[in-house]
Amino acid sequence: MTMSECLKRVYCFVKTLPLIFIIILIGWSYYAFVVALCINSVPAEKVGEKVALIIFYHVFFGMFVWSYIQTIIARPIIPPKEFLLSNAEFLEHQSNSEEPSRQRDQLLRIIADKHLPVFTRGMQNSIRVCQICQLIKPDRAHHCATCGICLLKMDHHCPWVNNCVGYHNYKYFVLFLLYGALYCCYTGSGSAKYFVDFWMEGVSDIQAFRFHVLFLFFAAWMFCISLLALGGYHLHLAMSNLTTLESFRAPVLAGTGGPDKRAYNVGAARNFCQVFGNTCYLWFLPVRNWQTDGINWQHRASYSPGQQSYASMESGHANSPSRTPIEKQQLVPTSTSGRADQVWPESETQ
Structure with a gap:
């Protein structure tokens, strides 16, 4: 193996470290909520609460992970x-x-x-x-x-x-951020009651698994705030028909005389449908249903017949x-x- 090939492999591994960190974090959050909270912290006599917490948790968890996987595997x-x-x-x-x-x-x-x-x-x-x-x-x-x-x-x-x-995964990415915020909000809310109980007991009487509930509460709300802010920003970009690059450096179209951040803006509803598609019930699913081909873009100045x-x-x-x-x-x-x-x-x- 040559030095350049070795460096390339090292570079590829380093690139995956943030992804590995997020996967480990998701795995830990699953253990903390399902095992440490629902199974071990919720009293055994509250079977209905255990079942409800676990069922709704898996709904949010499933949508979040599905969107995340789609964002990762979608080929540019x-x-x-x-x-x-x-x-x-x-x-x-x-x-x-x-x-x-x-x-x-x-x-x-x-x-x-x-x-x-x-x-x-x-x-x-x-x-x-x-x-x-x-x-x-x-x-x-x-x-x-x-x-x-x-x-x-x-x-x-x-x-x-x-x-x-x-173009290949922007819908998945926005859904990943929004479902991530909902997932964190649910885990943070679900652990709130038992987070309070943590402080009502003496530390010496608390079992080790209860510390997972403590850290889950803090981590969930911290990520919820950051994901909600980032998801809201990208939803705004989608409604404005802008990319992150275009928001910092407005596109210049031939014959217009200068940069224009509204160059591709054809109305909030049409902008939204370019990313999420025209089928309402598919807006919430990380599946490909957008209408654009990634090459032919409608311009605001040429929108009128x-x-x-x-x-x-x-x-x-x-x-x-x-x-x-x-x-x-x-x-x-x-x-x-x-x-x-x-x-x-x-x-x-x-």
Whole structure:
């Protein structure tokens, strides 16, 4: 094994440490509530209370764990092959690096020829290109330095799930946060009565397992507050049709003249349905039912019927062909783990 392979394996292990910590914490909370609280702390004569606590606990626990697993295992979706630059196109792009206008014209020509729905612009109205993956970035796509790939509608990389959060699992992630808050709220409330009893007895008379109830109460409410705040923030982002990256750096659409945080905002209800789907009863389940394809995004400025498209606003490209939705075809990553098999570079900011 070479040194680089050894370092890569060490890096992969270190990345999983936050995930391992959360899994251990969830396992401990299960023992603390079911065994230490329900079985050992609740008096034996209160069978109804034991049963009710355990049944409702498993409902919240099941939804929380289901959402968490879905967030972890959902494979990031990378841009379709149409966005890839051929070797000749990429070499031409690099050779024009000293002449931004020629570089931009070349990319606009490729976009027009392939009918790519690319309207987001980078700094100084440039076309966003990933030098690592050698592709034109679709709208709202970004390169993740940790995963080493470009992915659709990237929100952020979350070490607690050891996965990127984006188009492929954003619904799961929001549900994970909200169900996590509900789970913590339930365990904190269920242990409150016996937490008080802890302080009513002499410490010398308390059995060791009761200390699990004490720590469960504190941990549950601490995580409940943090998860509720984070879940509320991401629910706000979903209702505003923003990603975490876009909330810090507003997208720039061609022909609009500057950054606009409301670029993709088509109304709270439609924004919500883009993430959670149109079927009401599926909103609460971590299953895939969202309507968007991760590539073709409706813009606020073009939402009204008959509104001129951004492509026609481009200087010198008013007669370019209209954009049509491309097929949802994924590239095959170069590694079996779903991550690009390459050195992890610094993250791009465009």
